[in-house]
Amino acid sequence: MSRARSTTDTPPLRGGSPPPLDLGRLPAVTAALAERAAEHDRDATFPYEGFAHVHAAGLLTATVGARHGGPGASLADTVRILRALGAGDPAVALVSAMTLFTHAAEARTPSWPGAAYAELLAASAEGPALVNALRVEPQLGSPVRGGLPATTARRDGGNWRLTGRKIYSTGAVGLSHLLVFARTDEDPVRVGSFVVRAGRPGLTVEPTWDHVGLRASRSDDVVLDSVRVPLDDVLHLAPAGDTPGARPDAVTGAWNALGLPALYLGVARAALDWLTGFLHERVPTALGAPLATLPRFRTAVGEIEASLLGADTLVDTYARRVDAGDAEAAREAGAIKVLATRAAISAVEAAVALTGNHGLTRANPLQRHHRDVLCSRVHTPQDDSVLLALGGAVLDRAAPGSPAATSHGTPPATTSRTQKGN
Incomplete structure (x- = not known):
């Protein structure tokens, strides 16, 4: 049986080590x-x-x-x-x-x-040295919603042979190592993430990425045709349905749910920076002064700043709580993602609305920021999954007879329905 070896004795970064974090x-x-x-x-x-x-x-x-x-x-x-x-x-x-x-x-x-x-x-x-996990497939979609990958690992002596196709493989052309989520052809089936080095025979990147946003991410298709992987080069290999890597733990999920909105809040900040510069530079003839002097624009910019300030604070605060080992913060991180990405999108949309044709002109960066920030909705966990789980938890706590409802003094079902309706 293949198993991942401990990395306790892995040699440290050395040689041409990058400078300390600053x-x-x-x-x-x-x-x-x-x-x-x-x-x-x-x-x-x-x-x-x-x-x-x-x-x-x-x-x-x-x-x-x-x-x-x-x-x-x-x-x-x-x-x-x-x-x-x-x-x-x-x-x-x-x-x-x-x-x-x-x-x-x-x-x-x-x-x-x-x-x-x-x-x-x-x-x-x-x-x-860039790394990414390739998990999405044409039929499966994202495995976070369940299902087995079609990409298959076949045992071949001291190696695995991987065959399949991954889509939306972000950064594929520039990756050093690819973590390919695949199933074995065994009975019973096992599932894990196989470490594939770039340039291996049988590994092809097909330039399929033709997206409105994040065009430079080159999230192309990756095709594997009997790509060789050493037998032990696999993470989380376990029976299907019992795979630690199939669905992330709470802390891993929190890194994703807080880290990715942060980059889109950065996009929104770039949009706000351009907007403020534009409002100072734009001097309509009838006004004789920059748009930045008008109360309407000053108020609108204040609305954007307040929204981004709130979102930044939420993300930063929850990140620190997760770092401190706060399990509740890790569980709630998905809700923060929803709020932060909505704030980022709304901020850029407001900037576009304020600038009209100027904001949508290709020569100006605002239209690019608008296209890019919309991609924040795509990442796991997606809004529908977060809100379904969050709403379900709230309603379950409030259900008549539940321990939480009883402790908060919720009337029993026989006396609480004083009005007809939902």
């Missing part, structure tokens, strides 16, 4: 990413030089655990990083997030095979 460098990295963000969006090209900037600042390895020689950045630190990267180029931020989340998960609960993770760390010391 969050003071974030404004410079944001500015560097922003310089070519429009170009990469227009051409739908992968921003390789953007990741070089992020790596040079020590940000791609920020969450590598201390026992591996990394900074061991917290979720609160990661939120700050992703907000800054999102303000510069959200495509860079998104792929960086996947890499940061991977290292953070390994720091919390080691699951990578030792040799494979040592190889990733060595590559990360020398240059940008």
Whole structure:
């Protein structure tokens, strides 16, 4: 039976190790990413030089655990990083997030095979080594909603042979390591994430990504045709339905639910920055003064700022609570994602409404920020899942006869229905 080996003895980052984590460098990295963000969006090209900037600042390895020689950045630190990267180029931020989340998960609960993770760390010391989990398939959709992947791992001596197709594989063309969610062809079936190195024979990236937003993320299809994976290079291999990697634990889910909205709040901040500059520069002839002097625009900008301030504060506060081991905060992180992404989208939509044709002109970045921020709705956990679970929990607590309802003095069912209706 294949099993993941402990990474306790994995060698640390060394050789060309990146500099220590310095969050003071974030404004410079944001500015560097922003310089070519429009170009990469227009051409739908992968921003390789953007990741070089992020790596040079020590940000791609920020969450590598201390026992591996990394900074061991917290979720609160990661939120700050992703907000800054999102303000510069959200495509860079998104792929960086996947890499940061991977290292953070390994720091919390080691699951990578030792040799494979040592190889990733060595590559990360020398240059940008990007990682992402490829889970979505044409028929399955996202496995977080249940179901078995069609991608199959067949035992072949001392190796597995992977065959299948993954869609929406963010950053596929630039990944160093791909964590491919697949099933075995055994009876009973097991499911896990197989470590696939870039460039392996049989691995092909098909340029299918033609999206309105995050065009530079190159979330293309990945096709695997009998790709060889060493027998032990698999994470969380377990019987189907009992797979730790199929559905994330609460803390892993919280990193995703708080980290990703942070990058889109960065997009919204970039939109607000452009808006304020535009309002100062725009001087209609009839007014004879900048639009920024009008109470209507000052009030509208105040509304946007208040909304973003509230969302930023929520994300930051919950990130610190999760770092402190607050289990309730981890469970509630999905609701914070809903609120934060809605605030980010509303902020950019308000900026577009205030600027009219100027905001939708391709020469201006606001239309790009608008397209990019809409992608925040796509990420797991999605709003419907969060709200269904949240609403169900509230209603269950309030159900007549439940312990919570009794403790709060809710009248019994026979006396509480004083009016007809729902």
